[in-house]
Amino acid sequence: MIGIADLVVSYAQARRNAVDGVSFTVPRGQLTALAGPNGSGKSSIVRALLRRADIVRGGVTLDDRDVRTFSYGELAKLVAVVPQREEAAFPTRVHEYVALGRYPHLGLWRAPAEDDARAVDEALGQAGVNDLASRNTDELSGGEWQRVRIARALAQKTPALVLDEPTTFLDVAHEMAIFELLSSLARSGLAVLLVSHQLNLVARFADTIVLLDEGKVASSGSPAEVMKAERLEAIYRWPVVVTRDPAIGAPALVPLRRPRNLLDHSIPTPSTRDKP
């Protein structure tokens, strides 16, 4: 279980804290989604978990132990992270790439043993990329590449999994496939934390949504509790309507076009809050 407790993360020369007193938990067996506008602190929380951000106050815990008391190596055996962007500079075979997920267990010199090979095979299977194992990473489509990256994280065999925007650039089918995969991984007992912009998909798949705004938790709870039109309008500074997904009745967000009959100065504009 991942615990975020009163977390404050700050970058030098930033006018406000990137993360400002955020608390929530990511229990096992559930898909927890972290959503919010650009610059609301989502990625900073992931970086704090990886010990790559300066934690000013509070902290991140894994099974109630502060991540800062773990070594990088110990941490990598407990939580696997699929970072936002990643380009392989030198193409390599998918199987070898996924096998790098065993590094936390192998270290610098231990040769891969039977259970390492099994972990890699299982990861390839879970992510549905068995067929790609002998392909090169530069021959993959965007959707395949994302699944291969998830396979690498799964090969770590950690009880917790964190993904930062895994469906950016993907078309509808590939996006759905990734969400289905994450949902089934959560059902299988992993604690899954998903950082995503896709509120509508998140609303259909996540058990809990944590909605961030300007480094603070604006709302958290079930999708039905979080997806309220007034709240989303206030956070995204854009007029929206929340309806129901016709298939399963999950709340669905519909951002509205700019009202044409209004004068320019009254047109809502998205805030320009960039990442620090």
Added chain:
Amino acid sequence: MSVPLIGVIDALRGRGDPTFIAIVRDLRLPRVILGALVGAGLGASGAALQGSLRNPLAEPYLLGVSGGAAVGAVVAYAFGATGEAVVTLAAFAGGISAVFVALAVSRVGGRGARGDMRTLLIAGVIVGAFANAAIMVALARAEPNTLRGALWWMMGSAADATWERVGWLAGSIMLAGGALVYWAREIDVLSLGEDAAASLGVDAERSGRRVFLLAALLAAATVSAAGLIGFIGLVVPHIARRLGLRAHRPLIVAAALVGAILVVGADLAARTVAPPTELPLGAITALLGVPFFLVQLRRTA
């Protein structure tokens, strides 16, 4: 002077014409070994850097090492140093200092204390450019002897090989190259990017700096032993990768071997293409390296 093959074999075993023995044992053999070591060092250094920086265009001389080493050597020449140990040491010190300056610059330029590898690379280029400017200034008012020595050195040559120099270079390469091979799996992980590396349990920053320093150490040792020999560090890792190697442990070893072969071959060409003139070794490697690189570029484009 040419020595027949049978003469070479006899000489290596200490038999036959004493002149041949002297030529083979004290001139040619150390020269071949020095060339091999220089190629090995540059190849290994380039392979490690390209992997950890995730940049197929990274090469050891981009770290500011070459510029710094050249400054060291030129300063030594300018102060009238003739002893080769002094020039070698000055070049080595210059190269290493340049790397530390680059590290310092990257800390200033980077976000807070967390300057990333890219900033480091840019810092190296900047320091190198500054060093080159400093050399131009120093050479503008240098005496002809200093000028010739400095130029010869900047063009790169294995001609001044001595057993002493070979020993010192071999030691440096065993040490720094061995360390790179020891930490090679970290380079595999680093090549995924800093966040991914962190998620796999590697302190990307510390590990990246370590690779940077070791690669710089290799480059500085080769530069101080044989001057600037371009394109080896850039091209050789690509050849090694073309052999199908991806994991950095075999890749670094292969790059060292390929580099050794290439430099020994290039030195042979430098010595024999236009006798009695010896062509500068650094120019030969560049002449071979540039076309290779263009072909490489076409294939990847």
